[in-house]
Amino acid sequence: MSRTALRICPLCEATCGLTLTLEGTRVTGARGDRDDVFSQGFICPKGASFGAVDGDPDRLRTPLVRRDGELCEATWEEAFDAVAAGIRPVVERYGPNAVGVVLGNPNVHTMAGALYPPLLIAGLGTRSLFTASTVDQMPKHVSSGLLYGDANAIPVPDLDHTDHLLLIGANPLESNGSLCTAPDFPGRLKALKARGGTLTVIDPRRTRTAKLADRHIAVRPGTDALLLAAMAYVLFAEDLVDLGDLAPHVQDLPELRYAVRDFSPEAVAAACDVEAGTIRTLARELAAAPTAAVYGRIGSCTVPHGTLASWLVDVLNILTGNLDRPGGALFPQAATDRTPRPAGPGRGFALGRWHSRVSRHPEAKGELPLSALAEEIDTATEEGEPVRALIAVAANPVLSAPDGDRLDKALDSLDFMVSVDPYLNETSRHAHVVLPPPPPAQSAHHDFAFNTLAIRNQVRYTRPAVPLEPGRMAETEILARLALAATGMHGADPAAVDAMVIDQTLGKAVGDPHSPVHGRDPKELAAQLTGANGPERRLDMMLRLGPYGDGFGVRPDGLTLEKLLAHPHGIDLGPLRPRLPQPLKTVSGKVELLPQPIADDLPRLREALRERPDGLVLVGRRHLRSNNSWMHNVPALTGGTNRCTLHIHPEDAERLGVRDGAPVRVKGAGGEVTAPAEITDGVRRGVVSLPHGWGHDRPGTRLTHAATDPGVNVNQLLDGSLLDPLSGNAVLNGVPVEVSAVTEKLTPLT
Numbered sequence: 092m093s094r095t096a097l098r099i100c101p102l103c104e105a106t107c108g109l110t111l112t113l114e115g116t117r118v119t120g121a122r123g124d125r126d127d128v129f130s131q132g133f134i135c136p137k138g139a140s141f142g143a144v145d146g147d148p149d150r151l152r153t154p155l156v157r158r159d160g161e162l163c164e165a166t167w168e169e170a171f172d173a174v175a176a177g178i179r180p181v182v183e184r185y186g187p188n189a190v191g192v193v194l195g196n197p198n199v200h201t202m203a204g205a206l207y208p209p210l211l212i213a214g215l216g217t218r219s220l221f222t223a224s225t226v227d228q229m230p231k232h233v234s235s236g237l238l239y240g241d242a243n244a245i246p247v248p249d250l251d252h253t254d255h256l257l258l259i260g261a262n263p264l265e266s267n268g269s270l271c272t273a274p275d276f277p278g279r280l281k282a283l284k285a286r287g288g289t290l291t292v293i294d295p296r297r298t299r300t301a302k303l304a305d306r307h308i309a310v311r312p313g314t315d316a317l318l319l320a321a322m323a324y325v326l327f328a329e330d331l332v333d334l335g336d337l338a339p340h341v342q343d344l345p346e347l348r349y350a351v352r353d354f355s356p357e358a359v360a361a362a363c364d365v366e367a368g369t370i371r372t373l374a375r376e377l378a379a380a381p382t383a384a385v386y387g388r389i390g391s392c393t394v395p396h397g398t399l400a401s402w403l404v405d406v407l408n409i410l411t412g413n414l415d416r417p418g419g420a421l422f423p424q425a426a427t428d429r430t431p432r433p434a435g436p437g438r439g440f441a442l443g444r445w446h447s448r449v450s451r452h453p454e455a456k457g458e459l460p461l462s463a464l465a466e467e468i469d470t471a472t473e474e475g476e477p478v479r480a481l482i483a484v485a486a487n488p489v490l491s492a493p494d495g496d497r498l499d500k501a502l503d504s505l506d507f508m509v510s511v512d513p514y515l516n517e518t519s520r521h522a523h524v525v526l527p528p529p530p531p532a533q534s535a536h537h538d539f540a541f542n543t544l545a546i547r548n549q550v551r552y553t554r555p556a557v558p559l560e561p562g563r564m565a566e567t568e569i570l571a572r573l574a575l576a577a578t579g580m581h582g583a584d585p586a587a588v589d590a591m592v593i594d595q596t597l598g599k600a601v602g603d604p605h606s607p608v609h610g611r612d613p614k615e616l617a618a619q620l621t622g623a624n625g626p627e628r629r630l631d632m633m634l635r636l637g638p639y640g641d642g643f644g645v646r647p648d649g650l651t652l653e654k655l656l657a658h659p660h661g662i663d664l665g666p667l668r669p670r671l672p673q674p675l676k677t678v679s680g681k682v683e684l685l686p687q688p689i690a691d692d693l694p695r696l697r698e699a700l701r702e703r704p705d706g707l708v709l710v711g712r713r714h715l716r717s718n719n720s721w722m723h724n725v726p727a728l729t730g731g732t733n734r735c736t737l738h739i740h741p742e743d744a745e746r747l748g749v750r751d752g753a754p755v756r757v758k759g760a761g762g763e764v765t766a767p768a769e770i771t772d773g774v775r776r777g778v779v780s781l782p783h784g785w786g787h788d789r790p791g792t793r794l795t796h797a798a799t800d801p802g803v804n805v806n807q808l809l810d811g812s813l814l815d816p817l818s819g820n821a822v823l824n825g826v827p828v829e830v831s832a833v834t835e836k837l838t839p840l841t
Contacts, residue, residue, distance in 0.1 A: 096556035097124060097659055099536045101200040102137040102144065103718055105130070105267040105274045106538045108551065108660065109138055116557040118142035118532050128661035129549045130274035135267055136716045140727040144531070149724055149793050150513045151527035153562060162515070162525065167564055171572050173524045175581035177507030181480040182215070182579075188448075190577070191219040191478040193464065195486030196227070196719055202626055203528070205539040207570035208484055210588060214578035218445055218454070219478050221461045223719075226491055227389060228270055229818040230397035232456050236440030237686035238405055240676030242456045243543065246405065246420035247271045248384035249667055250279045250546050253418045255380030257291045257373070259315055259404070260390025260824075264299040265713040269388050272538075272545040277303075279546075289380070291373065293318065294390060295710055296738070296780060297773045308373070309775040312710050313825025314363040315387070316396035316696055318370065319403035320354035321363075325374035326410045327351065333378070335412030340672045343684035347406070350685055353697055362700055378411050382418025390710070393823035396696055397815040402689055409682065414671075421667035422674045425542035426550035426640070426650055427633040430606050437676030442688055442817065448475050452819050460819035461492045462811040468501040480507040482577065484570070489517040490720045490786050493809035493821055494761040499789070511569060514724065515793040517786070526573065528566035532556040537630055550639070550650065551661030552630065554623075567626045589625025593617055593632055600636055607642030616643050621652050639664055688817055695816075704777070707743065709759065710824045711783045711805065720784035723797040735802025736769035738780040739830065744770045747830055754833040757781070759808030759826060765833055766803045779830055781805040783823075 093114050098121075100107045108127025112120035121141040123134035137144075154170035155162040165173075181189050192212055198204030212220055224232065236242035248256060250273055261269070263276040273279060280290060280303055292304040293315070301307040310318055326332050327348045334341055356367035363370075377383050387404040394400065405414065413419030424431075443453030449466045452459060459467070468478045481502070489495040489502070495517070502508060502521035510519035511526045519525050528534070537552045559565060564572075571585035597613035600606040608616055622628040631652035634640050641649030655662060677683050714733040722728045737755055739747075749755050751770040756763055757779070766781060774780050786804025787797035806823070813822035 093119070098141070098532065098553050098556050099538065099551055100138040100141065101531050101536060102141070102722070103135070103267045104269055104272050104541055104544070105135070105276065106272055106541050107133055107135070107138050107274045109134065109141060111141065111532065111556050113557060116560070118145045118556070124660060126660040127551070128663040129545070129547065129551065133275035133278065137718065137722065137728065140725055141531070143725045143727050144722065146530065147724055149795055150530060151515065151525060152560070154527065155515070155525040157523040170524050170526060171576045171581065174509050174573060175576040177509065177523055178480055178482070178577045179579060181506055185476040185479055187216040188219050189476045189479045190215055190217050191221060191464065191467065191481045192217060193461070193481060193483040193486040193488055194222040195484065195491070196223040197485035197721060199540040201566060202535055202537055202539070203566035203570050204485060206567065206626060206629060207574060207588070210592070211482070211570070211574040211577060214574055218459075219467065220458050221464050221488070222458055223461065223486065223491060224456070225458060225461045225819050226393070226821045226823065228392055229455055229458070229820045230392045230401040230815055231270060233398045233442065233818040234401035234405065236456070237689060238402065238682055238684070239674060240437045240439045240678070241674065242440060244422060244674045244676075245270055245544060246408070246414060246422050247544055247546055247667070248386045248420050249382075249418050250276070250283065253283065253288060253382050253384045255289045255377065255383035256280070256283060257293070257377060257383070257385045258300065259293040259319070259385070259387045259400070260392070261386060261388035262294065262298040262300045262713055264303065265715045266388070267715070270544055271386060272541040289376065295775050295778045296712065308365055308369065311362070311364040311704075312708050312778060313394045314359070314699070315391040315394060316400040316403055317354065317359040317699060318363045318365060319400060319407060320351050320696065321356045321359040321370045322374040322377065323347070323403060323406055323410060324351045324354045325356060325371050326378060326407075328355070329375070331375065331378035332410045333412045334409065336416065337409060337412055337414055337671070337682070340675070341409060341682045341684060342679060346685045350690060350693055353700070358700055362702060377407060382416070383411060383413050384408060384418070384420045386420070390824055392820060393711075394825050395813065395815060395822050396699065397820050398817035399689065399692060399696055406684065409684065415669045417666070417669070422670045423543055423545050423667055424548055424638055424670065425539070425545070426637050426664065427539055427630070428543065428637055430603070430636055431638055431673055432605050434672040434675065434680065436678055436680040439676065439678040448472055448477070452814065455818050458819070460814055460821065461488055462814060462819075462821045464488060464492060465494060465498040465501045465811065469497070469504060479505060481505055482509050482573070483518060483522070484511045487516050487518045487720050489789070490784060490804055491806065493806050493811035495786065495804050495807050496762060509573070511573065515791070516720070517789050517792060520789070520791040526569050528569055529559055529563045533559050533563065534566055535626065547666055548664035549661055550634070550655060550664060552652075552655050553659070567624075586625050589629055592629060593620065596632060606636065607640070607645040608636070611643070619643055627652060692817055704827060707777055707779050707828055707830055709757070709805070709808065709826045709828045710778055710780050712738070712780045714782060717782070717784060723784065723787060724794045726796050729796070729800065735766060735782055735785040737766045737830070738769050738771050738774045740774050740776045740778065741770050741772060742776055743779070744768065748832045749830070750832070756831050756833050757808060758829040760812065761810035762807045764803035764805070764807055779828065
């Protein structure tokens, strides 16, 4: 007999509400939840395939432990015994930094990934932290940290109210949005145009989003910061700067005017391959619009000047008075945010508090570049021990980081590795212990990270749609036990982890004069918490202490877990509202328009004015039915246009003798790959494009469907040496490559 259950989709950043159809414990269908307060019934192909993702037969069901070189099924007790026996000796002999932690993208799509890795890292005391952020959005964190004093204070475009939207390096019709949580992003862009608004897209590819735009600018890859700097120049030169209500909250305006003096449209036109007149028009239209928002994403982050480009996105919003106003770019306020502190000076944001051991890359937001992971393992120096043990949580850096071949070899040399992953994939196959979390239908869900980036304030929570299968362990318990085993407390009750967090958090809250529970007894507060388990009690605590919470009785109408559970489709908390100066944590208490690290990096941007690539450059691309490397094993999400082909312009193809569908060899600094050519004028001349996340042809994996059409690993073309220096972010776009037709006959894959 079938039944239905609600579930928030964890498969991309849109966080749509789903209604699952269940036959027993099996998910047989998924449709959009029309009553969801945020997504209102929208669903994409990924959400519609929830059942196939959930029921993938290649998902691991029991832990694996390496014995005599082979990974064998084991009990949970044996697995955590092995973790403790593998990690602790490394810490005790070589120190905590000899244990590396790698966190992958799916961590921000689960409750467990949000709640427990910080405890693991703090408990270990390691500085060897690597995450997917440094192959994605770290430049935005750094620019926000420098501008606002908080790396997580990221303003998002007010999509539903803006009159003018300028997208750079973003393709939300394929990605569903990123660092901008917006169910039905495509529908919102169409609504923008329907109400008479303007959509401009800056992208070297004519993406699906670009096809919808009123104007598409096919900029030369990697020159985003130059183009944005020229727009800022025009605003100053033509007296179009108007801060409006922002004026009291902003400093360094004269210094910024001087800093962009060299970036006139005429000076940048040749480097960007965009006419000066077009750049002037872009700036004038932005300034003239009643409301406007500039939004940049991964294409503008994963380039040599990614932090400068991310900074300039916000600079343009500020100079036109569009930051922190409806219709512009605003700061969301999530229900689990800390109690807002009063406006005033803060501690600011620091970069480079420590450095990587080998190449001396500065940390950013506590992280080292994922590109440096291989050398931190395989290279000895006099400055500390190499990484000898690794904990990977929902991470597949063999495919997501540059030079996977080198990392592949480095992982094989580790003393010990543990991977938390549902699959035996290109990275987890190296582990000594694999801890598999259950399918998503068997897990509760609340979006901690994405609600801080949502275009409307709201809160939703769904309990597991089906109970845990016998022999499974909740992901929250897996990560709690992992933290205990890795930090010398193996065997302790995992519930003690949540209890410790609750005690510490309430202890700080009662001592905070700005907290609603200031001066109260933390034990009395803890006794009021509800929830079926530790994670739910922690969620209840965060809701109650948050900006909409009941303050443990201080605001009787405020949020609690019980109230949220009584609203299974979520609670709408209203549109985004102006919040400045409260979110600012800079030392000055103001928006610091020209922070010193930015000013110090501008000479490098001036040097780029003279650069002219004389060969082909590579860019990536997104597919609607894919999310990095973790969905290629689902048949419903592969095939069609979701293929690993090299897009190449007809003129470049003719010049190189490349035929449509024929194999081509692509060579970069890190290696070479061979992929089928797809000739299309959807890319500009001089640009080729390969999608990210493919290359499922390594031995020892258990990805049956992915291996039938493995594609190639685009990141193998990179050697990891190209980084944005401020953020440590890998340069994945605008990378020089050589392309040639394959003349010899290829041996077919078997």
